[in-house]
Amino acid sequence: MNGFWMHKVAVGWLAWQLTGSALWLGIVAFADLIPALIIGPIAGAFADRHSRLQINIVCQFLAMIQALILWFLTAFDIITINLLFALTLSLAFVLAFNQPARMSMVPSLVRPSDITTAIAVNSLAFNLARFIGPAIAGVVITTMGIAPTFLINALTFVIFIIAMFQLRLPPQKIVNRAASGLFADILQGFRYAAHHPAIGPLLLIMTATSILAAPVLELLPGFADVVFGRGADGLAWLTSAGGIGASMGGLWLAKRGTLTGLTALMLIGGTLGLGVVVVLFTTTTTFWVAVIAMVFVGFARLIGGVAGQTLVQSAVEEHLRARVMAIFGLIFRGAPALGALIMGGLSEVMGFRAPIAIGGILCILLWFVVQRRQKSLASLLEQTAETSDQGEAVAR
Numbered sequence: 001m002n003g004f005w006m007h008k009v010a011v012g013w014l015a016w017q018l019t020g021s022a023l024w025l026g027i028v029a030f031a032d033l034i035p036a037l038i039i040g041p042i043a044g045a046f047a048d049r050h051s052r053l054q055i056n057i058v059c060q061f062l063a064m065i066q067a068l069i070l071w072f073l074t075a076f077d078i079i080t081i082n083l084l085f086a087l088t089l090s091l092a093f094v095l096a097f098n099q100p101a102r103m104s105m106v107p108s109l110v111r112p113s114d115i116t117t118a119i120a121v122n123s124l125a126f127n128l129a130r131f132i133g134p135a136i137a138g139v140v141i142t143t144m145g146i147a148p149t150f151l152i153n154a155l156t157f158v159i160f161i162i163a164m165f166q167l168r169l170p171p172q173k174i175v176n177r178a179a180s181g182l183f184a185d186i187l188q189g190f191r192y193a194a195h196h197p198a199i200g201p202l203l204l205i206m207t208a209t210s211i212l213a214a215p216v217l218e219l220l221p222g223f224a225d226v227v228f229g230r231g232a233d234g235l236a237w238l239t240s241a242g243g244i245g246a247s248m249g250g251l252w253l254a255k256r257g258t259l260t261g262l263t264a265l266m267l268i269g270g271t272l273g274l275g276v277v278v279v280l281f282t283t284t285t286t287f288w289v290a291v292i293a294m295v296f297v298g299f300a301r302l303i304g305g306v307a308g309q310t311l312v313q314s315a316v317e318e319h320l321r322a323r324v325m326a327i328f329g330l331i332f333r334g335a336p337a338l339g340a341l342i343m344g345g346l347s348e349v350m351g352f353r354a355p356i357a358i359g360g361i362l363c364i365l366l367w368f369v370v371q372r373r374q375k376s377l378a379s380l381l382e383q384t385a386e387t388s389d390q391g392e393a394v395a396r
Contacts, residue, residue, distance in 0.1 A: 001126050003156030005133025006140070007067060009239055010149035011088060012221040013141060013232050014074065018081045022222045022352065026344015028081075029218035030337045031089040035096040037334035044100040044326025045185040048319065052101035052108075057164050059098035064157035066091045071150035096333065100326035106313060107321070108169045116262070116310045117254050123306050124250030127298065130243030138236025189323025192316075198381035199312055199324065201373075202266075203331055206308050208366055209271050210335030211342070212359035213278045216297065217242060218340035222352050228287045241291045245298030253306050259314060262307040263378035267371060270304015275363030282357040305332060311381055 015028040047055055070087050073079040110118040140149050194200050216223075217239075224234035249269075277300055281293035309328060316324045339359070346355035370377075 001129030002133040003153035006137040006149045007153040009137040016221040022347040029340035035092040040326040040330040043097040044323035047101040047322035055101040067154035075147035099329040100322040103325040104322040120253035127246030134236045134239035211339035214336035215339035215343040241294035242298035245295035246302035249299040249302035266307035272367035274300035275360040278360030282353045
């Protein structure tokens with residue numbers, strides 16, 4: 001994960017160096033995230049039919065190769081913005097295909113009662129790296145250049161691939177491939193999510209916040225350079241601050257460890273709170289105030305994401321898990337891509353601050369609309385989750 005975040009910071013900074021364009025930052029972010037919209041549902045149906053562990057291993061190999069290619073092109077000064085876009089897009093397809101299989105492995109690794117803590121700990125590891133990785137990337141970029149960050153990322157895959165070969169998972173319930181086609185399986189996943197009285201509204205709320213507020217994270221290179229005049233060092237500070245906040249949220253949720261109240265946390269923290277701190281970040285003229293605001297952005301984004309994923313994981317039926325988690329991943333990764341493209345384009349006309357600030361305000365207004373249903377949604381969703389936990393515990 002440290003390598004992943006080094007890679008992500010380096011890609012954003014490289015795109016900015018090659019173009020100096022906010023629109024290109026949005027386009028590269030779009031390339032990084034949009035494949036989730038295209039391939040995510042297919043990957044979910046595929047993961048319900050095949051070994052999720054094997055899918056993970058193959059995808060890690062492919063991601064390592066992409067990092068090596070990017071290192072080579074950057075080290076020998078062959079890289080262009082078009083090549084960067086194409087390579088970012090190719091990696092995004094690999095990660096989008098991997099995501100449903102990876103997320104669906106969680107219940108195979110822990111007991112049902114530990115799902116909340118497991119997801120929080122996973123997010124904690126991810127976001128600790130979000131703090132450490134960019135800090136390392138800032139040092140590497142300023143002392144050795146961008147290329148070594150891609151090479152370091154490629155080398156870190158070796159450790160993870162070795163670890164995955166050591167896993168021994170319980171037998172996976174495989175969908176009968178002859179019973180229905182892949183396309184029918186995909187449609188079944190969408191119908192299930194859309195008609196589920198709790199999962200459907202949850203995913204709609206997450207879609208809105210991901211489009212309106214999450215793009216602030218994708219446009220940080222422009223904020224660091226143009227708004228605050230801090231360059232790569234400022235980008236590392238802002239990205240690391242978001243990682244610190246997310247790590248704090250992960251620690252708190254891991255300790256909390258219960259489903260009760262997660263719906264309220266997602267709405268208050270991941271919608272209202274996120275909107276407020278995004279507005280603060282975009283309106284301040286002081287860099288260190290922006291760094292502090294980014295800590296709370298990371299905290300709020302983590303709370304909303306982990307709470308949402310936990311509730312979906314707990315409520316969904318096992319044979320549909322990968323397909324529904326593919327829809328979750330589609331929203332969590334694809335919606336910010338759409339938002340980044342929109343916000344990046346608007347930033348070319350309005351500047352960086354105004355579009356993101358408007359998105360934050362709309363998140364606040366969204367909370368006022370949905371909070372009226374908070375109690376009824378919580379009673380339905382958390383009751384469904386508890387029932388699902390008990391059913392899986394009996395089955396195991």
